[in-house]
Amino acid sequence: MLKGNVIYGQSGGPSSAINSSALGVILESFAHKDVISKVYMMHHGIGGAINDDLIDVTNESVEELEKLKYTSGAFFGSIRYKLKPAEEDETDYKKILETLKKHDIHYFFYNGGNDSMDTCNKISKYLNKVGYPCRVIGIPKTIDNDLPITDHTPGFGTSAKFIANSFIDVSLDNYSYPQGRPIIIEVMGRHAGWLTAASSLANLTGYGPDLIYLPEVSFDMDKFLKDVKRIMDEKHRCLVAVSEGITYKDGSFVAKATKAVDAFGHARLGGVASSLASEIDEKLGLNAKSIELSFLQRGASLVASKTDIEEGVNVGRKAVEFALNGETDRMVTIIRTSDNPYKVEYKSCHLQDVANIEKKVPLEWITKEGNNLTSEFTKYCLPLIEGELEHSFKNGLLDIPHFKNYRK
Ligand code: F6P
Numbered sequence: 001m002l003k004g005n006v007i008y009g010q011s012g013g014p015s016s017a018i019n020s021s022a023l024g025v026i027l028e029s030f031a032h033k034d035v036i037s038k039v040y041m042m043h044h045g046i047g048g049a050i051n052d053d054l055i056d057v058t059n060e061s062v063e064e065l066e067k068l069k070y071t072s073g074a075f076f077g078s079i080r081y082k083l084k085p086a087e088e089d090e091t092d093y094k095k096i097l098e099t100l101k102k103h104d105i106h107y108f109f110y111n112g113g114n115d116s117m118d119t120c121n122k123i124s125k126y127l128n129k130v131g132y133p134c135r136v137i138g139i140p141k142t143i144d145n146d147l148p149i150t151d152h153t154p155g156f157g158t159s160a161k162f163i164a165n166s167f168i169d170v171s172l173d174n175y176s177y178p179q180g181r182p183i184i185i186e187v188m189g190r191h192a193g194w195l196t197a198a199s200s201l202a203n204l205t206g207y208g209p210d211l212i213y214l215p216e217v218s219f220d221m222d223k224f225l226k227d228v229k230r231i232m233d234e235k236h237r238c239l240v241a242v243s244e245g246i247t248y249k250d251g252s253f254v255a256k257a258t259k260a261v262d263a264f265g266h267a268r269l270g271g272v273a274s275s276l277a278s279e280i281d282e283k284l285g286l287n288a289k290s291i292e293l294s295f296l297q298r299g300a301s302l303v304a305s306k307t308d309i310e311e312g313v314n315v316g317r318k319a320v321e322f323a324l325n326g327e328t329d330r331m332v333t334i335i336r337t338s339d340n341p342y343k344v345e346y347k348s349c350h351l352q353d354v355a356n357i358e359k360k361v362p363l364e365w366i367t368k369e370g371n372n373l374t375s376e377f378t379k380y381c382l383p384l385i386e387g388e389l390e391h392s393f394k395n396g397l398l399d400i401p402h403f404k405n406y407r408k
Contacts, residue, residue, distance in 0.1 A: 002133060003035050004106025006320070007099075009042035009049060010074040011112035011119060015143045015155025016301045017312030019068040019075045021111050024316020025139070026057055026065055029107075032324060040103060043407060045079035046110070046119055050092050052099045060403045067401040069309050070391050072301040075401070077408075078112075080263045083119050086126045093126045100127075106134050109319050113142030113153070114356050115264045117331055121351035124329045135323035138331035138351050139315050143298055145194035148359045149349045150333040152384055154315055157308030160198030161385035162300035163187055164208075166293060167199045171207035171239050180237025182228050182280050182288040186273035188297055190245045190266060191215050193361045195297065198381055199241035200373040210238050215245040216360050217370035219254050224276070225283050227371065232286060242276060244269040270294070301398065306387025311344070318346040342383035 006029045010018055022041065029036045041055040042048030048055075055076055057065070068075060086093050100108070108127075110120040117138045124136035140147050145156035167185065174180040189195040193214025202208030210231045213219055231238040246254045255272035273290035280288035315332045322332065330348040337343045365377040392399040 001035055001324070002106050002135065005038040005040065005104050006036050006107040006109065007040045007042060007049065007054070007103070007105045008109040009045045009111065010076050010078045011045040011110060011116035012078060012080060012142065013113070013144075014072065014074040014078055014298055015141055016072045016158040016299065016304050017154035017308050018111055018141045019071045019073070020309045020312030021139050021141060021154060021316035022076060023065055023068040024313040024318075025109050025320055027062070028317040028320035030062075032320070035324065036107065038103070040105065041076040044077035046081055046083065046096070047079045048077070049099050050095045052102065054099070054103065055403075055407060056405050057403065060405070064401050064403060067392070067399060069313065070301055070304070070389060070398065071400050072299040080115070081119070082115070082263045083122050086122060086129070093123070096123060097127070097130065097132060100132065100134060107320070107323050108134050108136045109139055109323070110136075111139040111141050111316075113140075113144060114147055114354060114358060117147070117351055118355040120331070121329075121355040124351055128329070135326070135328040136351075137319040137323050137327065137348070138354070139319045140331060140333070141312075143195060144189050144192055146189075146192035146358045146360070147354055148357045149354055150331075151336040151344065152334060154308055154312035156194060157305035157311075157384035158300050158303065159195055159297045160201070160381060161305045161308075162297050162303050163195055163198045163293065164201035164385065165303055166297075167202035167209055167239065167241065168205055168207045170291065171202065174237045174239060175207070178236070180235075182232060182238045182240065182277070182286050184240045184242055184273040184276045184288060184290045185209075186242055186244055186270070186290065186292045188293070189215070189243050190269065191358055191360070193243050196241050196243040197361055197365075197373050197377055198385075200377060201381060201385065204378070208239070209241040210235070211371045212241045212373060213243060213246050213371060214361055214366065215243050215247060216363060217366060218249040219246045220249075221279065225279065228280055228286075229284055232284075240276070242272055244272055246272060302391070304389050305385045306389055307342070307384055309389060314346060322348055339379055339383065342386075
């Protein structure tokens with residue numbers, strides 16, 4: 001058995017389930033004290049490993065740690081940082097290696113989406129090349145749900161639940177008056193429409209979106225305006241779900257283009273709902289309203305899906321279990337074995353098979369008109385939003401964890 005300490009890092013966009021995975025890693029490591037003496041969190045992801053900026057959680061109480069399940073954000077700090085290929089520049093890798101040696105770390109866990117799995121993959125290959133004994137395992141997380149191989153990613157279920165219920169709330173508001181309005185709600189998800197598609201679940205209550213636009217289908221402004229007009233004439237109100245990342249046929253974003261990009265070269269999106277609302281005002285003379293769910297959908301801890309949070313803990317635990325069993329260079333995957341009752345198993349896949357690869361909503365789950373989802377999507381998504389947590393509140397406010405060694 002490889003004896004050594006654990007390091008765990010959070011990376012990319014936060015979610016409501018990422019801290020559950022941190023909890024899973026910590027608790028499973030505590031359960032193997034004969035092998036693992038210390039558990040370190042990277043402070044702000046890989047930046048923490050490069051700069052030897054670690055948070056030691058070994059002596060934190062389990063009671064306080066358990067609160068991580070109810071806490072959104074990336075509590076130990078995240079980062080969007082692209083490691084250069086080691087063949088080009090080894091500087092960061094050497095610093096990471098120094099940190100690992102200094103703290104006797106032989107178990108490395110990295111929690112994130114496709115870009116983060118690229119980081120994890122590069123580190124795994126480097127450590128292997130220099131012959132440093134370290135088991136490297138990726139832990140899936142992204143509200144965007146766009147990692148391949150795994151059935152879904154922790155974080156998606158809670159955000160999907162928030163989105164579906166937000167549509168119900170807004171729709172009920174829009175039904176309050178005899179004359180409603182066109183309302184456009186913008187949902188995150190960059191190049192994949194999973195989160196926007198989740199708005200369709202609201203239709204199970206009769207209060208969902210009339211039109212849904214995903215990045216998987218190119219957007220046609222004239223057709224959109226015609227559809228909004230038709231629905232307004234029929235129902236005197238119209239609710240639209242739109243992904244931040246929808247594009248025209250030529251591939252250009254419908255959102256007003258800005259030059260801002262993140263470390264991985266992804267465009268910083270936002271503002272598509274407001275552009276569409278202006279277009280409706282101008283061309284149809286209707287008083288449209290735009291809503292950007294923005295970071296509210298990434299937090300969303302108040303409507304956390306129990307299924308999502310429990311799976312978040314489980315992927316963290318499994319990562320440690322797989323590493324202790326000798327696995328390395330792999331990411332934990334969730335494999336669905338049954339829809340009814342909903343059941344999953346945890347497996348693993350090669351990091352290089354997930355790094356930088358985006359999984360889109362299958363085109364056969366999108367209706368022929370390209371503006372709604374089929375029942376196949378409902379069957380897939382519904383189990384992921386089910387179950388509620390009993391949050392703990394203090395003075396009416398969320399009871400977030402307080403750790404001895406914590407740094408914001
Ligand atoms: O990666 C998750 C995500 O929430 C995307 O859906 C979104 O496009 C992006 O992060 C926004 O990131 P930020 O504004 O933090 O750069």
